[in-house]
Amino acid sequence: MEDEIFDAIVVGGGVAGAVCAYKMAASGLEVVLIERGETPGSKNLSGGVFYCDVMSTVFPEFLEEAPLERVISRNCLMFLNDDSHVMIDYADRRLAGSSNAVTVLRAKLDQWLIDKCEEAGVMVMPGIRVDELIRDGDRIVGVKAGDDELRARVVVAADGVNSFCARSAGIRRAPTPDQLAVGVKSVIGLDPKVIEERFGVNEGEGAAYAVVGSCTRGLGGGGFVYTNTDSISIGVVIRLDELKAHSWASSSQIHDDFLAHPEIARLLEGGTLREYGCHLVAEGGHAMRGTLVADGLVVIGDAAGLTLNTGFTVRGMDLAAQSGICAAETLVEAAANDDFSAAGLAAYERRLDESFAGRDMITYAGAPDFLESPRMYGAYGQLAADLFFTIYRHDLTPRRHLVGQARAAWRKSPLRLRDVVSDVWKGVRAL
């Protein structure tokens, strides 16, 4: 094994790593993909909806062949309070027809992607943990796993949000707690017919909820619910700086309380727990971007901090796939020029910045700051509910004009005008 030199070693068989390895092998490079999970996907958790148009640019058969759960035709944004909720409920036939947003379970999807890699000639090595990078001077020349060494002209770090590769290469620091969140998720098995009735969707279609407010007991983060074919994925995402700061906060208890909220529990009734899991999510947005290349190394996917939370949508897998594409195109070029230096690989960063993924990271660069406001996680939801309460509760007192009602609800709320103006301004600029 020591003597063989590959063109590329991809560390990590998630969406980013698999797409990158596939594209390089399809262009004739000798590629090995190392995955620490015994089976592909076994260390991975989906965090939500996969906006999957990008996959069809790599795999034209993606929509027909890949193990997709449901096409999301209904999106709900829910402000959840202890005894009330206000929800924006958006359903659209155009969403159902375009198949552009789907739910996936990673154990199935990642297996499919890895099968595609093998068909394209990638040498896949599952069940192997990469322990460290091998250097020759400043250059990364391979990886060490146990007693084995594997050498290549370039290493692709696709090893996820905790990327030890990128950290040990010294090009990326460990993210700070405010740049990370922990997702705690349950997969609850439920009959497909029940899912379709309960979520008001047609056969094969699904719904996705983004929830803010009491689902995180006011901590920065949110709840999510989305439908799979015969299960529901549900859970919370809690920002780590908030989890650290509040001594009452238990990550598992916040998850359990969310599932037990009457408005949420009714969605799960009669279901059986299939899996309980957790995973970190990068929440820092563009500010986390930093350097993504070194001599003999490129960083892609979650390892590069490529996730986006806008409040409405949470994205990662589409950005991961696009970063894999940009890296593969760059590395195929680098192989032809025999230049894997940081200067040569900088073309990857340029490609990424010019792609929808890089552009969206910049467009939404203000989103983390906007979502930082604690008012997002309590006061606004309560204000909305108080306003609607005055509209729909007729208690034999004479009605007032809506403006008066709103003013009364506003006076009850702890919100201050200056903060709201600041939040709205940030929101308008961020989104």
Place this chain on the structure above:
Amino acid sequence: MSSSPWGTVTERLARNRYTVDEAHPHIVVNNDYVRRAGLASFFERICPAHVYTARDDGGVDVEYAACLECGTCLALAPAQALVWHYPRSGCGIGYREG
């Protein structure tokens, strides 16, 4: 803690598939440091998998076999408090749904 209709965390984890590396714990806690810094309840509450249990002496017991490998403790605890790696090749959590 209030009870959940989905069982205790430990009961839930019993449904998951793990390959336990009996010989090599992938988490090693410096309990002297944890005691001095008063971190036991902190470890207990942040971990979604309840890997850490506060002991009477101020340290923590570590049930590393239950770890879901998220990295929350590594990201939040002071560097002196623990050594945390992914489990060795082929070991640890094996999600079947994801």
